Amino acid sequence: MRGIRDNCGQGTVEAAVVIPVMFLLLLMLVQPGIVLYDRLVMGNAAAEGCRLLATATSDMGGSCEAFVRHRLAAVPQHDCFHVHGGDCSWDIELTGDESAETVTVRIGNEIRPLPLFDAGAKLLGMTNAAGNLEIEESVTLPTQPGWVASSELGMAPSSWIGAWSS
Secondary structure, rough: HHHHHHHHHOOOOOOHHHHHHHHHHHHHOOOHHEEEEEEHHHHHHHHHHHHHHHHOHHHHHHHHHHHHHHHHHHOOOOOOOOOOOOOOOEEEEEEEEOOOOOOEEEEEEEOOOHHHHHHHHHHOOEEEEOOOOOEEEEEEEEEOHHHHHHOOOOOOOOHHHHHHHH
């Protein structure tokens, strides 16, 4: 009977060791998932902003930036997703318009690392002075497809219309 009593608490002791380790491993997957989600939303917003900017005139910069900010609203307003700080803190740069050869949209922001990652990120020098991780996405696209740029008729749509009517 003594051998049976000695094994009664074995499962509890194993669970006390395994559960915190499993929880820690699960928590270690959260921060990379947050960064990946942010970068995907930022990249898609930058690409859509480029498509809009490629058809925009020079006076439409404000509406293009508002469109990009609207797309970035998919990122939750929580410091571990992006440091919001009272006012919207997205750093958005729009370069080019329909008259340029290429357009570029650059989006930047900061995220506050989760508790286990903040010490490691600081030790590796990945954080800025505020202790946040800086993330940035940039997309550059041509304003016209290659076949238009190589056309003998040039880049003006009015010359294409004349070519179609003859």
